[in-house]
Amino acid sequence: MATLTLSAVKKQFGATQVLHGIDLDVADGEMIVVVGASGCGKSTLLRIVAGLETPSSGAVLIDGRDVTRLEPADRDIAMVFQNYALYPHMSVFDNMAYGLRIRGMPTAEIRRRVGEAAEMLEISQLLDRKPRQLSGGQRQRVAMGRAVVREPKLFLFDEPLSNLDAKLRVQMRAEIRRLQKRLGVTSLFVTHDQVEAMTLGDRLVVMHQGRAAQVASPMEVWGTPADTYVAGFIGSPAMNFLAASISDAGRSASLKAGPTLPFADGARAGADGSTITIGIRPEHVEHRPDGADALPLAVELVEPLGSETVIHGRLPGGESLVARLPIAAGHIGETLPVRLPPEAWHVFSAEGVRLPARAAVPA
Amino acid sequence: MRKKVIFNGVALPYLLLLPQLVITAVFFFWPAGQAIYGSFLREDAFGLSRDFVGLENFADILSDPNYLGAVWNTVIFSSAVAFSALGVAIFLAVQADKAIRGSGAYKTLLIWPYAVAPAVAAVLWLFLFHPQIGLLGRFLNGIGIPWDYKVNGNQAMLLVIIAAAWKQVSYNFIFFLAGLQSIPRSVLEAAAIDGARPTRRFWTVIFPLLAPTSFFLLVVNIVYAFFDTFGTIHALTQGGPGQATTTLIYKVYVDGVQNLNFGASAAQSVVLMAIVIALTAVQFRFIERKVHY
Numbered sequence: 212m213a214t215l216t217l218s219a220v221k222k223q224f225g226a227t228q229v230l231h232g233i234d235l236d237v238a239d240g241e242m243i244v245v246v247g248a249s250g251c252g253k254s255t256l257l258r259i260v261a262g263l264e265t266p267s268s269g270a271v272l273i274d275g276r277d278v279t280r281l282e283p284a285d286r287d288i289a290m291v292f293q294n295y296a297l298y299p300h301m302s303v304f305d306n307m308a309y310g311l312r313i314r315g316m317p318t319a320e321i322r323r324r325v326g327e328a329a330e331m332l333e334i335s336q337l338l339d340r341k342p343r344q345l346s347g348g349q350r351q352r353v354a355m356g357r358a359v360v361r362e363p364k365l366f367l368f369d370e371p372l373s374n375l376d377a378k379l380r381v382q383m384r385a386e387i388r389r390l391q392k393r394l395g396v397t398s399l400f401v402t403h404d405q406v407e408a409m410t411l412g413d414r415l416v417v418m419h420q421g422r423a424a425q426v427a428s429p430m431e432v433w434g435t436p437a438d439t440y441v442a443g444f445i446g447s448p449a450m451n452f453l454a455a456s457i458s459d460a461g462r463s464a465s466l467k468a469g470p471t472l473p474f475a476d477g478a479r480a481g482a483d484g485s486t487i488t489i490g491i492r493p494e495h496v497e498h499r500p501d502g503a504d505a506l507p508l509a510v511e512l513v514e515p516l517g518s519e520t521v522i523h524g525r526l527p528g529g530e531s532l533v534a535r536l537p538i539a540a541g542h543i544g545e546t547l548p549v550r551l552p553p554e555a556w557h558v559f560s561a562e563g564v565r566l567p568a569r570a571a572v573p574a
Numbered sequence: 575m576r577k578k579v580i581f582n583g584v585a586l587p588y589l590l591l592l593p594q595l596v597i598t599a600v601f602f603f604w605p606a607g608q609a610i611y612g613s614f615l616r617e618d619a620f621g622l623s624r625d626f627v628g629l630e631n632f633a634d635i636l637s638d639p640n641y642l643g644a645v646w647n648t649v650i651f652s653s654a655v656a657f658s659a660l661g662v663a664i665f666l667a668v669q670a671d672k673a674i675r676g677s678g679a680y681k682t683l684l685i686w687p688y689a690v691a692p693a694v695a696a697v698l699w700l701f702l703f704h705p706q707i708g709l710l711g712r713f714l715n716g717i718g719i720p721w722d723y724k725v726n727g728n729q730a731m732l733l734v735i736i737a738a739a740w741k742q743v744s745y746n747f748i749f750f751l752a753g754l755q756s757i758p759r760s761v762l763e764a765a766a767i768d769g770a771r772p773t774r775r776f777w778t779v780i781f782p783l784l785a786p787t788s789f790f791l792l793v794v795n796i797v798y799a800f801f802d803t804f805g806t807i808h809a810l811t812q813g814g815p816g817q818a819t820t821t822l823i824y825k826v827y828v829d830g831v832q833n834l835n836f837g838a839s840a841a842q843s844v845v846l847m848a849i850v851i852a853l854t855a856v857q858f859r860f861i862e863r864k865v866h867y
Binding site: 261262263282283284288289290292293294296297298299300309310313314357361 | 758760761763764765766767768769770771774778779782783785
């Protein structure tokens with residue numbers, strides 16, 4: 212158990228800058244999920260922490276000790292790989308015991324630890340098998356077991372669930388979370404799946420083009436995304452972005468789609484007429500059968516999901532809007548009255564950075 | 575998915591197989607049959623008559639000290655060739671696999687010797703190790719190590735081993751490199767994170783995973799050393815000095831072609847045939863069962 216600190220970690224491959232200086236402080240026992248689209252540098256970041264890559268500059272500290280130039284073997288970490296990376300020629304027992312044997316642990320102690328871990332992961336009956344005789348979920352458990360027996364300072368997970376089918380993924384996700392809480396080992400979990408990120412992480416690092424776009428708890432990331440990238444990445448279906456401009460001395464936004472509505476949480480800095488982007492999540496779009504404050508949404512696609520309906524449509528200005536309504540409503544070609552409540556707005560500058568309210572509006 | 579082709583009738587499939595069957599029959603079954611038949615016969619000194627002598631030829635060669643000497647030479651020669659060719663190849667493959675810059679060039683260069691004909695390869699080594707005109711031969715003599723493979727039997731054996739192994743390294747290299755590249759990088763990374771240093775990683779992960787490849791190559795190399803090294807030996811030492819580098823295959827040639835003792839030569843061929851059949855059988859059975867991952 213340990214803390215992890217990254218300071219200004221940069222990485223270049225040839226002329227390509229993959230990481231532009233990542234800073235991160237992970238508390239003891241915390242589970243951090245690094246999430247981002249493929250190619251954002253999240254795996255490189257994990258591999259730098261593991262010691263499989265060397266950063267071009269910056270430092271990695273585990274428990275306050277600078278490990279930037281140390282071999283993976285000297286970092287006291289364990290990693291679970293996407294393809295599990297089990298040793299194909301060894302039994303499950305030997306796979307789990309490999310790291311302990313290298314440390315010269317007595318055989319009795321190895322047996323005890325592997326036995327306990329196998330018990331915990333419910334793979335005791337598989338100890339004599341070879342990896343090729345196991346199902347995907349079982350291999351996943353063995354890979355977890357191999358990490359657990361080492362009792363390392365740090366767990367690193369490199370998209371460990373992405374090779375599993377949907378049902379197993381949900382199950383293993385819950386198990387990893389339970390295990391990590393129970394063992395209290397500081398963990399770094401890399402994924403491209405926002406649901407995994409939201410459900411697993413104490414905090415998220417949302418990566419975008421080699422930068423940490425936002426580091427915050429899942430609900431903060433969801434509730435106050437730092438920029439349009441984070442806002443669009445977290446949440447499904449993705450947030451709607453509507454063009455608008457500041458008006459009424461910063462107190463209102465004129466939507467390209469038509470109405471000018473006052474900000475619910477206070478005025479914004481910026482001259483009247485300057486461009487902004489209003490973000491609104493599909494689940495916050497309201498259906499207004501009575502037509503009050505409503506915009507006409509021309510329905511183009513209806514996705515009924517049982518408990519709710521996802522409607523893709525177009526607003527008067529031609530912008531597309533996705534609405535997630537808690538009712539069975541709409542059919543293609545119909546015009547649906549919808550309201551975009553200002554309380555649910557996310558306001559971003561022209562550059563896509565979150566634009567906070569200057570001051571709260573007196574009630 | 576392999577598609578199963580359905581023929582109407584048997585004529586076309588047999589016709590398609592015919593060229594291969596003819597080649598096998600003419601170049602393998604016919605001479606093999608001749609050898610087996612010849613091994614039971616003995617010719618008189620002038621080649622005028624042949625008598626059926628049963629297993630006498632076999633009894634003769636097995637009690638001939640020259641033949642037993644050739645057996646011993648073959649054991650030394652083929653095990654030395656196989657192990658050095660495998661050892662050097664696996665070392666080179668590991669290094670070439672590691673190299674990031676110019677790995678393509680290394681690989682190409684390392685594969686080239688395979689394209690060199692055995693006799694040409696032998697001449698190359700001859701020019702290196704000839705005591706009077708060879709670069710290394712002169713050098714060895716120059717620094718006071720008496721080197722003359724035409725006189726010293728052990729040096730002759732060493733030279734044919736080097737020349738024969740050198741040619742086989744390329745072949746092994748290709749297989750080892752393919753084997754190495756089929757080991758997922760993440761498995762090695764997992765071992766590194768588990769605390770294994772490079773040497774330990776090699777012996778506990780890489781080498782076991784290459785074991786099926788190594789075993790296959792071991793058999794191929796032994797077969798190579800038994801049969802395909804005739805040209806190398808012939809060009810370098812002609813089996814000499816004395817009988818020092820006469821292996822079984824070379825003795826078949828000496829007895830049959832030079833001494834015109836067809837019966838003995840045929841019996842030796844039959845023994846060699848039995849050995850290669852046994853090796854192949856072992857290989858097939860082992861590979862079926864023992865591919866352990």
